[in-house]
Amino acid sequence: MGLFYSDWGSTSERKVKQIMPLMGTVVEIQILEGDGQNYPVAFEEAFDEIRRIDSLFSDYKDSSSISLINRLDSGKVVLPKEVVALIKKALKISAETSGAFDVTVGGLVKLWGFKDETYHIPAKDSILMVMKNTGYSNLEVVDDSTIIKKKNSQLDLSGIAKGYAVDMAYSVLKGLGIKSFLINAGGEIRGMGEDWKTGVQDPFTEQGIVEIIVPGEKAVATSGNYQNYFEVNKIRYCHLFDPRTGFPADKVVSVTVISDDVTLADALATAFFVIGIEKSKELLKRFPGSEFLIIDKDGKKFYSDGFKNYTRS
Structure with a gap:
């Protein structure tokens, strides 16, 4: 805002x-x-x-496509074409901005307490652990209805x-x-x-x-x-x-x-x-x-x- x-x-x-x-x-x-x-x-x-x-x-709604992706540790997932299209656009912008924009920061958002309002500075080891699963290259668009999640990245498309x-x-x-x-x-x-x-x-x-x-x-x-x-x-x-x-x-x-x-x-x-x-x-x-x-x-x-x-x- x-x-x-x-x-x-x-x-x-x-x-x-x-x-x-x-x-x-x-x-x-x-x-x-x-x-x-x-x-x-x-x-x-x-x-x-x-x-x-x-x-x-929304990653706050259990029934959303983003929540479905986030529940998957890794692997292939079939999604509505509209969802894949926006993820594809997000990944394109991520590449064009050298990763400054990245929809896989959901784990960080949660770790720092912004998701449930338990705000705090996490331990360095916890940040490094989440960072291992953060990065737009962990997502791959296969076709207009399928993506591959290579690691347990948590998506946040806000x-x-x-x-x-x-x-x-x-x-x-x-x-x-x-x-x-x-x-x-x-x-x-x-x-x-x-x-x-x-x-x-x-x-x-x-x-x-x-x-x-x-x-x-x-x-x-x-x-x-x-x-x-x-x-x-x-x-x-x-x-x-x-x-x-x-x-x-x-x-x-x-x-x-x-x-x-x-x-x-x-x-x-x-x-x-x-x-x-x-x-x-x-x-x-x-x-x-x-x-x-x-x-x-x-x-x-x-x-x-x-x-x-x-x-x-």
Whole structure:
């Protein structure tokens, strides 16, 4: 999370809004009134789509495909094609980010207590043991419905599935003929229509914003260390893990990414958070059409070359 608010800019038309707790966050959908649209049906179908995605990818639901994979020590597993397709995309992004984004960090998330809120710093030996089963190369896509799990890796797709859910809900609303709408799933945002805006939360305060973004029909995602964390001896440990060290990433405090879809923006926000500012500048070159705003521990803001094209003073 980290997008402080989202709204339309200048418009006299009334907004219709619904909010639902889904995917471990609050999902808000706004639709601009007009065109005789059937709002109850639109909201119902969009939220149903997000629930459907959650039922596939949540590692908190025993019946989900991800939980099925996690119960398997190793071996071949047959899955719905949609699940394999997103895992395949995640593995591609993992390779493109040299492992900074990695969906096999589920064991680390659990070990550090983020899964059941028993937050603690694990013993070094425990971290090393989990690290032996961490790494995107431990997963192999065989075909469009089969993957091979080479080790007992624990999957956590929270860094991409929420963005994917927003993209799918976007497609539902667009398919229903809704012309102006906005979906915000805890900072993963996508809208249709030209005049909506979103504020990036100041990571050091409860209420402030540091930037106003007007991305048009681009997608926005933010990762930060200020929503889900614990502190020991005044050191903050957040839920975003560096899969190469087994520790929570700590190079920066907030990353906002603008991309063509939320699935990619979501994953890149995590990757950039892990690798920090300078490496993110280089990595961004592999993803044309994407931009970032990174805030460091001192509150200094670093913009990619094209990010300010989407901001409003």
